[in-house]
Amino acid sequence: MKIAIIGGGYVGLVSAACFAEFGVAVAVVEADENKRRMLLAGGIPIYEPGLDRLVAENMAAGRLTFPATLQEGIADAEAVFIAVGTPTRRGDGHADLTYVFAAVEQVVKSLDHPAVIVTKSTVPVGTGLDGRIGRKFLHPGPGFGGSCFPKDTLALMRIAEEAGAPSRLIQSVVSVNDRRKGDMAARVVKACGGDVRDKNIAVLGLAFKPETDDMREAPSLPLIEGLISCGANVTAFDPAAMEGAKPLLPANVTFAKDAPQAVTGADVLVLVTEWNEFRALSPVRLKQLMRGDVIVDLRNVFDPKAMRDAGFTYQGIGRANEAYPEAAPD
Numbered sequence: 001m002k003i004a005i006i007g008g009g010y011v012g013l014v015s016a017a018c019f020a021e022f023g024v025a026v027a028v029v030e031a032d033e034n035k036r037r038m039l040l041a042g043g044i045p046i047y048e049p050g051l052d053r054l055v056a057e058n059m060a061a062g063r064l065t066f067p068a069t070l071q072e073g074i075a076d077a078e079a080v081f082i083a084v085g086t087p088t089r090r091g092d093g094h095a096d097l098t099y100v101f102a103a104v105e106q107v108v109k110s111l112d113h114p115a116v117i118v119t120k121s122t123v124p125v126g127t128g129l130d131g132r133i134g135r136k137f138l139h140p141g142p143g144f145g146g147s148c149f150p151k152d153t154l155a156l157m158r159i160a161e162e163a164g165a166p167s168r169l170i171q172s173v174v175s176v177n178d179r180r181k182g183d184m185a186a187r188v189v190k191a192c193g194g195d196v197r198d199k200n201i202a203v204l205g206l207a208f209k210p211e212t213d214d215m216r217e218a219p220s221l222p223l224i225e226g227l228i229s230c231g232a233n234v235t236a237f238d239p240a241a242m243e244g245a246k247p248l249l250p251a252n253v254t255f256a257k258d259a260p261q262a263v264t265g266a267d268v269l270v271l272v273t274e275w276n277e278f279r280a281l282s283p284v285r286l287k288q289l290m291r292g293d294v295i296v297d298l299r300n301v302f303d304p305k306a307m308r309d310a311g312f313t314y315q316g317i318g319r320a321n322e323a324y325p326e327a328a329p330d
């Protein structure tokens with residue numbers, strides 16, 4: 001296997017030497033010609049214990065090279081690591097991504113075969129173009145629930161506390177999530193102008209995720225309790241979780257036989273669990289069935305523009321809201 005590493009600094013050079021030691025052929029592309037010459041001559045521009053030996057041995061074995069051009073470096077490489085600097089940008093404290101963008105551009109222009117591009121450079125949230133880091137796996141929502149994550153984070157927190165080494169990171173995860181779930185009712189109340197007394201609220205989805213009847217730690221529970229305590233009338237529907245939800249919810253929650261029945265006559269629709277059948281609800285049909293025009297979509301299932309075009313006051317989650325242009329994404 002051959003890989004290329006763009007940037008031969010603290011991260012790039014050390015990674016390159018270690019990969020080479022594992023038997024991988026590594027080409028380090030370094031833009032600073034003085035640094036490159038020094039490396040070729042057996043010098044090490046940085047201090048890292050044992051690095052000089054690793055570099056020398058792997059250069060001698062032919063596994064570690066410092067080619068003069070990027071084209072040469074990435075030729076036949078199956079993976080290209082970007083390890084250029086991302087220093088603090090002068091003046092505003094943000095990361096300066098100039099080197100990263102320049103390096104990626106050079107690589108993309110010169111690649112003539114399929115290769116994986118790996119970002120070792122530290123880039124701010126929102127820059128990762130890897131499809132797996134982002135919308136495919138990470139979705140904004142009403143807080144996590146379910147059978148594993150809540151109990152496991154809690155158990156880890158307790159173990160750390162009892163060992164006399166409380167983990168503030170895990171404590172923060174747990175408390176941020178608790179707060180997130182607790183905030184959802186207030187979010188709906190706000191979307192309704194500050195008062196939900198005697199309003200009919202249709203809640204679509206009760207289970208902590210779609211394709212399950214599991215109600216453990218489901219965000220729908222504090223949401224519905226909060227709405228009821230504010231005087232709302234709640235009608236709920238879930239394709240699989242209603243039996244499990246009934247004993248966990250206040251007795252005055254009404255359960256519908258399907259989504260259209262749940263939204264009929266509703267002032268507000270709150271989507272809590274992203275079951276596929278809810279995605280099929282058209283804005284026009286919802287407009288016909290509902291009495292009111294407020295939609296709070298806690299899973300970003302609906303198309304905001306289509307909902308607004310149909311006359312709804314639509315609010316999603318975790319993205320800038322046109323309804324509240326001054327508000328930061330939450």
Ligand SMILES: NC(=O)c1ccc[n+]([C@@H]2O[C@H](COP(=O)([O-])OP(=O)(O)OC[C@H]3O[C@@H](n4cnc5c(N)ncnc54)[C@H](O)[C@@H]3O)[C@@H](O)[C@H]2O)c1
Nearest residue numbers: 007009010011029030031032083084085086103120121122
């Ligand atoms: N992922 C991790 O595990 C990890 C750990 C620590 C640091 N980092 C990040 O790695 C990045 C690199 O850090 P560093 O300490 O090695 O920086 P560094 O400044 O020591 O090295 C960067 C090198 O890249 C070279 N370079 C810049 N543009 C180039 C280009 N277009 N082509 C070829 N070479 C180019 C520079 O000449 C320099 O030698 C930073 O973003 C840092 O935050 C990542």
